[in-house]
Amino acid sequence: METTIRKIGNSVGAIIPSELNAEAGDKYKIVKIDDTFVLTPLRNHLFAKEAD
DSSP, X not given: OOXXXXXXXXXXXXXXXXXXXXXXXXXXXXXXXXXXXXXXXXXXXXXXXXXX
């Protein structure tokens, strides 16, 4: 998958393709390792079971 960095106000951002199932309001930790960005989802309840 590819995405393009876009100007958003005074910052820049990337559109996350819908195939990745991200939702508006989801929070991620982002780190840069060399020339790679890594996004890790932040979970409030790490050990909570998902609802059936």
